Amino acid sequence: MKRLRYIMLLAGLMSLSLQTIYAQRITRSFRNTSMSEALTILAKSTKDYHINFMYDELEDFTVTTSIVKRTAPDAIRQIMGFYPMKMTIDGENIFVECTQKTPTKMIGRIVDAHRRPVDFANVALLNVRDSSLINGGVTNENGQFVIPCEARKAIVRVSCVGYITTSNTYNIGKIGTIVLHENTINLKGVKVKAMRQNIKLGKEGMLVDIEHSELNKIGTATDVLREMPRVDVSSDGTVNVFAKGSPLIYINNRQVNDLKELHQLKSDNIKNVEIVTAPGAKYNAEIKSVIRIRTIRRQGEGWSGENYTTTKFNKWWGGSQYLSSTYRTGKAEVFGELWGTTTPGGEDNVVSTEINGTKNIFIEQTSPIKYRSKGTGAKVAFAYSIDDSNTFGLSYENQYGSGNGGTTDSYQKIMEDGVQTAFVNEATNISDCFSPVHNANAYYVGKIGKLGVDFNATYFWKKNGRTMSIKESSADIESRDVHTRNRQHSDMAAAKLILSYPVWKGALSVGSEFISSRIRGEYANAEQYVDASNTKINEQSIAGFAEYGLKFGAFSANAGVRYEYVKSDYYYFGELQTEPSRRYSDWFPSASMSWNSGKWALQLAYTCKTRRPSYNSLRDEVQYDNRYTYEGGNPYLRPCITNNVDLNVAYDWLSLNAGYNYIDKPMVWVATLYQGKDIVFLRNVNFNNSQDVYVSIVASPRFGWYNPMAEIDYTQSFLCTDGFDVNKLSNRPCFNFRLNNRFNITSTLKAFLNMRYKTGRLNDLQKTKSFARVDMKFTKSFLNDALVIGVYANDLFKTDTEQWTMYGSHTVMEKDCYGYERCVGMSLSYNFNATKSKYKGTGAGNAEKSRL
Template sequence: MKTSYLKKVLFNLFLLCCTSSMIGQTITGKVIDTESSEPLAFANVILLNSVDSTFIAGSITDDNGSFSLKASNATENYLIRVQYVGYEALTLRVGSANLGILSLSPSQTTLKEVQITASAKTFRMENGGISADIQNSRLKDMGSLSDVLGQLPFILKDQDNYTVFGKGTPVFYINNRLVRNNIEIQKISSKDIKNVTIITSPGTEYDSSVNAVIKIETIRPVGEGISGDIFTYNRYNSKLSTLNNVSLNYRKENLDIFGSFGYADMSFPKDRIITNSILTNSSVTNIGTQSKEKDSFRHIIPQIGFNYMIDKNHSFGGKYEYYNQLNLSGKHNQYIEVLKNNLKENELHSDKCYDGSSKSHYVNVYYTGILSKWLSMKVDIDYKTASNENGTDINNLLENGTIEKVATSNTASSDLYAAKIVLTTPIWDGNLVYGAEISHTKNRQDSYVIENEGAPGIIPSSNDVNQNLIAGFLSFEKSFGQLSGDIGLRFENISSEYIQNGNKIQEQSKDYQNLFPSIRLSYKHDKFQTELSYRYTIRRPSYSDLRSGIVYLAPYSYFSGNPLLQPTYQQSLTFTLMWQKFTFMTVYSHYKDRFFEMIPQLYLENSILLKPVNFDKSQQLSISLNYSSTVGIWNPNIEIGMEKGFIKFGTPSLTYNEPIFKASLRNNLKIKEWQVGCDIHGRTRGNRGLEYLEKSSWNTNIYISKSFLKGNLSVNVTANDIFNTIDDKMSIANNNVNVYYDNSMYRRNVQLTVTYRFNTSKNRYKGNRASNELDRL
């Protein structure tokens, strides 16, 4: 689409939003927590006649705490009443169409005394996504936030990993603070969660690489003094793994000082059979590898910070986080056999050992404030420096009895400086969100050959990438009775310098200027809700994807980056419909220069090189239908879906179009104070990008959870893949090269999660990271 045409379309839609504000009288405002100044979503807002208090109109606040109500007469004829669970109700006379900020104070009545007499709707459509009201549903007794996420529509949970259907890996926000460590997802109690919003069409204030956002809001009593929690997660799957975290918070009036210490010791055993097939005009070569692998890491993460609330409208704070991966190690024992035209050509044994470590320092400072009725501001500043190093020793026992030694080393370092400002102005009965973001990144990667007694094709390298990013964004959100929508535009200017072995490479040193538009339109009816959205995004290669060296993985197997790798541009159209207990969602995406990592290529006539590559164009269609209900103590949740790619790649050209069908049956039983569940997930074979999943697969997980000591102690026991039926067989074919994987990943496991809290108080820290460049380091 040409830029001039795009500007005309956006300008006309913007004028449409503005002119519609002249129709009727609209009363707007924003509801916040008096003590934390955080927006309150799902608050009930009722417009009453000031004479006899009869009902005129009603609404609920959105994810930002904002609301709008239609009125036909002068505003002075009305009263406004705001109610929210756990807060004192607020009633006041309407003095103007824009009520500005309305503050609610926490109620002195405990949540135990609140009786819910009506069954509230758990899921509703809000601000480009689907929100789940956790407090007014049985999900609040699930155990942890991780357990809740596993029960929500369109979220696919694979043990400790999460994806949003049709959108990929999401970013998480807890109370408007970006989550950088999934330990937080594990340790938050479901009883403390107010709502979870799955945003499938993020606004322009989010980085252009973000396709999905999951926002979590918590509800907790505010307390003085020392509070904290102790969390432990333990998993056994032939090896014991543990994640532990201790958090403390000291609050004195408007000052919070907080800190935490996390420790992890994780193991990842794997048994793998890998077959590399190379086809030429005269021969077929099969390189079979049987590999027994033991990988593990240990790390510590101490964190300290503060938050100071100047008053209910202004606060600032800062935090420092230190990450030390004490040890990243692995041992791979491999037997390799080479057959050419079904005749044995070679066999050998290979022992691989690697050992490494990494460290990082991260600082975030922020300010957030409501400067006036027409302007609020949020500022974040980031600094991060990181370094890592690892060494690999490979001993190959050849067929003649000799030992071939190969020793390599890799180091990397990076620095990031970033800042972001977000401004919000209520205007024309809507909200205008605008701001800017800047960042400077330096990244260096070096690879060395320490010893080589005969392995060919290893290429050491030194790569430096310096990048500057400047971005600006603007979006306008407005409601028109049952209709609502927003329109936004993000501009990014990126300049980069690529240096290889001390020389600047002009072809890889590029400047990019891009416009990323987004449009969303929603309609809410008493019986159904629907939404249509469009978003243009970009996925940039990680810095490790751009390195130029070639790394020796094992005999006949190599890996490299690709300095010529281009960013992927994605245009997505998302349609969502909610009707009664059904939710339907479909996503269509068009990609330009899409890239996949680990694509096999022929190397040195008889070896495989895994390398990220671009291909011109592709499309993907995702369709899913979810049904959720409650029958007595049973809460069934059924979801079926399909994902189909439209991809052609390689020479000769191959198609990767076979769809994958998926189905899930989540069963939750609430028996008095116990939560018991059995979840069954399955999929068919088919193409996942360029990968082909060779066989259908299904798995069954069971869990039981309970809270003790008035909800302060939570215990959850989960058994994953109890019948050991997950099938990880897959293959990748490209240019007469085929790689087949038969993996045993030890997915059958038992997990125990325990969380203990005392004098719980809601963390007031509101800092976010200023740039998504952190993900590329």
């Protein structure tokens, strides 16, 4: 099969905040932001990683979450949330991508006896042999439904409050119109009608109906995710799932690698969103949450196109432009897209550092930062449907990006033993290059008899680098000119095969994934304040899994196990280093049990997951931030294992999620003294263990034109610091209060007012202070929703700040920062003859690309 290359969008610009010292801890809020844009913004907030993702795979996912003092990998896990995504960390590279397929659909329309459309009707597809549930959906305002289904024939059961339930058997495809007859109950002349249940338990997690709700016209997939329970989308699009971190995000089984994809998917094309908080064995062992977005099948052939334009202003102007075109004829589809973006950002930082080494040193640094990144990209894809059950495709993407920024008015006040000894002016300039990036994918999805086949192959290649110059001027102590240069080159080849077969009352799935990756990096400081570094990591991994799921009445169960073997060789200046080189051989079991009956739904799940150190965290270099602060990697880091028990309960418009994590050998960002000197050294270290508990309650009643969603979250962490020379901290709980207000003013005019307050909390060795945020948005559609204009204002009262204190060994660091979250913006989208892509590829090596 011909391989058509395509580039994985390197969303990973290095730390937008040049926060030379503290960029590794990220605080961001994403509200209805596309996964692609969120990853791009997140990438600018860390200088430790380059975040890479396939633009098309993530374009339909949106992010609604808040990240508070998270490392880049944890932040990405949080924004991936419940999406069907994988994250792989490879040195300084993080790869994010997607995974799922449904080649055939059941398509029809529900009307009443007067030929009026019946919206919010429940449509269930049942197995013709045993009437077990295959899939389900809900009709839209026009009574239409489109439900993915791999069976060639199914029983279609339609039910709706006030109507008689009807069932008939149909062949898969277009089945025409089904008529429902009224069954209204009158009590003393009063007609009683019920509201449709929009949230229920799906095959893997909580399923939210979008097609038949007011969210259908909210704007983009980013906006939809911003309204999802327990999903937080920050202003830059980063997605997080409550207590689970960044999710893998899928659109129709295709992983979203660029948050722009979420902006490009319009809400009226979304059928439902499934939030998975306990991903099973078929997902990479590092994935803790998945979000799956399923779209409505649009019929028709010929040309279709989309244009999406945004602009916003905080202190600087920024914007983006996206163009795509699709040509569909018969069984074939050709797709192309172009995009460009310019993203400004900045922070007003005040950072204080106290060092208790040979003497007491206190440094207060005021560091205003500004940074601008630019990027362009293009993608082409081809898909061909051999028949209703078999399809293959190819895609290639290429991207170029750069970034420039720094500080101009930064200064330090230095005190020793209570007496000011020096004043230092500091100017920093940063130049980043994130190109080129190439990503190619080929896939086949189909059936051979009853055997389902899902094959993906991926090749990824990229280069990136950063040049930094720092000028420290002082009349009291030595002035310094510091010049550093970092270069990195990585590539990966991967293949993934999943086979499924019906067994008894369920289905058995087995699969395997092979990945081979290389990453080469070098770091140099011309003045030799820190040592030079030249590293190479060659890594091969193979994974296999088996999973079986079955349904019996109102109950369903799933059990699986995943095995992963990883071989990693670490070279330093060309010589193999035995100790940092590693071999991993681990089993990861998972099991779940669920029950659905009427308005009640319950799911209890157990998963075993891992978190492997990123390639960046394993580097042996020491990076110069300023004369009192260094940061670096730790080649002796080991993976941590997380055992999780997760409970979901739902009744009508009320839902509860609760869980417990036990983490063995957690990786914690720690400040220590560098070689016993009065210099802070920041890096990741394995601690003994950590425990987390969490509870979330969500209420989403409906009152006609007003539809609120109220959420209360509780989390608390217990980190064991025994054996480490750090201050023991009290385990303080954190509460998050959220109220999203949705107003359907008219059928084409919507208003949204979202409010949030989060109390302070202890996260590892860091205490964060409370913050609040208020956002507002209006959307207006024209031309039968082909043209949608949105205006918004975020952080109206400028209260979304980043304030924390980090306790280390003989060190205490504090930060008070405002990241210009307050902004106003406008979006305009237009599409014609919109169709859903036939492209079904999910990619291979998705978690590894995340590491890269």
